[in-house]
Amino acid sequence: MSSSSTKTLRLHFPQWQGGNNHAYFFGAELLAWLAPESDDPVEKVSVSFDEQTVLNNENGIVGRQVLIQQITESSQLIARHQPDNLVVLGGDCLVDLTPFAYLSEKYQDKLGVLWVDAHPDIMTPEQFSHAHAMVLRALMGEGDSDLTQFVTTPIKASKIFYAGVNEESEYEAQFLASRHMRVCRPEAIRSGDYLPALQQWIVEEKIECLAIHLDLDVLSTASFGSLLFRNPHVPEGTYAGIAQGKLTIAEVLGVISQAAAQAQVVGLGIAEHLPWDSLNLKKMLAQLPLLSR
Template sequence: MSKSKTIRIVMPQWQGGDNPVYHFGAELLAWLAPKNDDPVVNIPVFAPDHELEDEQGIMGRKEVVEQLKAAERAIQEHEPEKIVVLGGDCLVDLAPFAWLSQRYGENFGILWVDTHPDIMSPEQFSHSHAHVLGALMGYGDKDLTQVVNAPVPAKNVMIAGLNEPNEYEIGFLAEKNIQSCSPEEIQSNTPRIRNWIKENNITHLAIHWDLDVLDYYKFRSVLFAEPNIDEAVWDGVGKGKLTLTDVENLIQEVNKLTEIVGIGIAEHTPWDAINLKNTLSKLPLFSAK
């Protein structure tokens, strides 16, 4: 088959966060994304119609690994130069960013726009969406790192929007000397991210955008904005503080300094659309016949 420079991957994976909402969130995100002529690659995902089990420290390990391998095969088939990923939980960026790292080598970097660093392993947390950046650096469970042939060095990673990391995350970031930037620094247009790109000669960049980096009072389609849930449930968990404009400005700024070869958007949780969809399915004349 002919090889395309850019492909768009739609991967409604939900198992990494053990949250079926991510499945519909990815499908709606794919509908919202502006259409173009790039090939769209749909990665098959097990339907969110069952409960997951903890399999050696990872919820739904078998399904996660099978989907990861399917994504890897699809990418190898297309041999893209650039990749857009529409997810799904954060783990959807593992195979695509691993491919880009192998393709572009030592001058490839990752800008991780996320409230959380996603550098944990099964020893700390059973939800593998929190393992993905660590795996891309070569750390963590071998079922995840198996697709990472060119681990990304710590100096080529910047976490943007980090807020209230836990004790383990603080220790890991310090030990590996991974740079990060707070929401307040981004909003004040700090030069730190620009300096990071220049100092490390990042000529090719992949951007991971977890929508939970956004302020959930201003953008409601994120996990923390779930209706009818006591906000105290999320006490002690870092929550986003950025706006859509903050993220747009950040991406436009780095686009002037380096070549963006990957963008992954993850963890879209459109609560109002989901609740309306569920209600419509229960009404007369709307239900499946």
């Protein structure tokens, strides 16, 4: 619970269009149900859902128009509350665009972003058409103008600390190197060797507040099954060449707790929950006698 002197807004944002995968919607709904109850205000972004919906590539971004509508609504909900802290339960990774943009404007150079993810999310429509892979690049004030219009205070590369990124593409690797971005690999997290780098980042950048993005795909499929890469309905090899998470829940919690001990957490976004077993059971129940309509 938030203290009486601060205000936390919980934003439920079951966006699926940014990853062009209907399962993100149900994943976000279940995530919101699983999350501890809160006495803080809760808002839900209106997200249309029909499994028959097919999204088109609109000038480089799949589902561009509906995404901008949803992002606009999320921005309006945040502006209505003017919170000190934000919790975001998504949906695909694009759900953190307006919440983190708001926190960047509010806390300015005091804010650092801990990006716990297997992927750097710095694509533009020139490299990829799914907007969930563009979110951090947009937060840096770069990329498609329909996304960057929501970012009034771009986040500097030096204010970002990656945890869990691995096996990035050549384009991604070149971008991270060119911006001298701090990247903590899964091996360093597993061994504990990341701590000096994390502490140095917080001290050097004078970070007082943290916004933490947690993409659940940073977890390994061996330790957590509700991930894109465990989709039982796609042919083997569908995700070949795409980086997969290598961490356990305990390792992720360790990184976040170490960071939270050194700076005040003002934002937490959780995304990309894909509970295939629950989704399959939901569909099965809908076809059983006395349960189906």
